[in-house]
Amino acid sequence: MEISDCLRRQIESDLGLNVWLERGQDIPVRNCWHFSTDGKAVEVLFFDKDDYRDAMNRLFIMARRYGVVILAFVLMDTHVHFILYGTESECSRAVHDFVKRTSMSISARHGLRHQLFQLPVHRQSVDTLSYLRKAICYVLRNPLVAGICSNYYDYPWSSGALMFREAGLWTAARWMTESRVNLMSLTDASRREILKSRDIHHDVSVDSDGLVFPGEYVATGIAERVFRTGKSFFFTMCSTRESDIETLSGSLSHLSIPIAEMRQHRNELCRDLFNRPDARSLCMADRIRLARALRSRYGSSPRQIARVCGLIYSEVKDLL
Numbered sequence: 001m002e003i004s005d006c007l008r009r010q011i012e013s014d015l016g017l018n019v020w021l022e023r024g025q026d027i028p029v030r031n032c033w034h035f036s037t038d039g040k041a042v043e044v045l046f047f048d049k050d051d052y053r054d055a056m057n058r059l060f061i062m063a064r065r066y067g068v069v070i071l072a073f074v075l076m077d078t079h080v081h082f083i084l085y086g087t088e089s090e091c092s093r094a095v096h097d098f099v100k101r102t103s104m105s106i107s108a109r110h111g112l113r114h115q116l117f118q119l120p121v122h123r124q125s126v127d128t129l130s131y132l133r134k135a136i137c138y139v140l141r142n143p144l145v146a147g148i149c150s151n152y153y154d155y156p157w158s159s160g161a162l163m164f165r166e167a168g169l170w171t172a173a174r175w176m177t178e179s180r181v182n183l184m185s186l187t188d189a190s191r192r193e194i195l196k197s198r199d200i201h202h203d204v205s206v207d208s209d210g211l212v213f214p215g216e217y218v219a220t221g222i223a224e225r226v227f228r229t230g231k232s233f234f235f236t237m238c239s240t241r242e243s244d245i246e247t248l249s250g251s252l253s254h255l256s257i258p259i260a261e262m263r264q265h266r267n268e269l270c271r272d273l274f275n276r277p278d279a280r281s282l283c284m285a286d287r288i289r290l291a292r293a294l295r296s297r298y299g300s301s302p303r304q305i306a307r308v309c310g311l312i313y314s315e316v317k318d319l320l
Contacts, residue, residue, distance in 0.1 A: 001219045003069070008222075011069065011085060016129055017225050027129040032071075032085050034135045035095045038120035039079035040307050043263075043278070045102070046077055047110060052157045053211050054196060055080075058101055060204070060217040061197050066094035071223045072136045074158035076146065077260070081139040083126070085219070095121055105196070132226055137233075137240040147258035152237065162220040164230040180205035180213055259308070262300060266308045269293050279309055287311055288319055295320055 003011070012018050016027035037045070046052050055075050063070050069085035080098075084091040103116035126132045140163070143155035152160040183191055183204050191200035194210040204216040227233040269290055270276045279287060291309045294300065302320045306313040 001063075001069075001215065001217055001221075003219060003222070007069075011219075011222055014085070015132070015222070015226065017222075021129070021228070029127055029129055029132055031087060032083070032126040032132055033088065033091045034124040034126055034139075035082045035084060035091065036122045037079045037099065038122065039076065040310055040312075041119050042078060042115065043280075044077055045079060045106075045116075046075060046157075047106075051105065051109065053209060054105055055098075055102060056157065056214065057195055057210075057212050058098055058105075059214075060202075060212045061195060061199065062094045062098050063217045064202070065199070066090050066097070068094045069219045069222065070159070070217055071132075071219055071226070072139045072159050073218070074139050074142045074155070074160070076142055076157075081142060083132070083136050083139055083223075085222075088123075088125075092123065095123075101196075129226065133232075133236045134240045136223060136226065137237045141237065141240065147261075159214055159218045159220070159223075162215055162218055162223075164224060164233055180207050182206075183212070259304070262294070262298070262304060262308050265298060266290065266294060269297075288316060291316070291320055 014030040015032065016029060019027050021027060046055060052075055059070065059073060062068070067086065068091050070082065071085060072081075072083040074081050082095060084094070086094075099116055099119055099121060103119075106115045107113050124135075126135055140152045140158060140160040143149050143158065144152055149155050152158070153163075153165065155161075183194070183200075183202055183206050186194070186206075188200060192198065194206060194212070195202075205213045207213070224230075224233070227236065267278050270278055270282070273290065273293065274282060274286055276282065279290060282290065287309045288311070291305045291311060294305045294309070295302065302317055303313050305320060306316055
């Protein structure tokens, strides 16, 4: 991602990138935010590969349109996480526009109107360098915690594969190595189809599936400087605990079974116990009964069970 010299200097100042970091010292950070959507509020956010690809391209448009800097992101099937640099107003408007356009896409592709109506969007100010490091690692670790993949860079719908890696070597995400073409070499109709926007005049590269290369809109160089070295990044990836973020944002949970598999088990129990296809129409008492049955049968974590049953963990943890 290209950043002007003026903006780069401002980012360096706000994130304390030029400050000498002494042992035991933390550095204050300004204009940095952790945004996430509520994974319990919708059954599915992205249904297939095309949904994920369009959402990735939507991030490119979001960054250009609102002038926000994306330091890290992950798109999960039920929720998203962004680490953004910019003013609170710019970042908030950008994320809500992303959610709005994602809802429009779901309606157009899958016929589900108002799927994301009033979807809760959480915002947490990132105010120190140490928390920024942990927040970036937490975002990139989401697919691992959910049991989707074994390594953060194997997940294609995040910025993880960009961090401290070089194209042409051993890489995981296909878009790191696949040949790309310049967007401007395509017809206007093709560019509109790829970007789902009238704003199509961008000198960026896309792959054969029409995916804009994430390096075009993720400020990987800035994100890497947050950690100073690759050694520091990998250490933080391995040492970050869910509770490090949970105490500030309340958005973490320990997942012991892949979330998609647990949803399938939930729906099977709903049919067996209540003759219902899923948990959405269950009352609170039946949801708690369902949660206890899942806990007894599969031994998964209370947080995951509360999430798939549409319960608030802090309110029902003593009942599970």
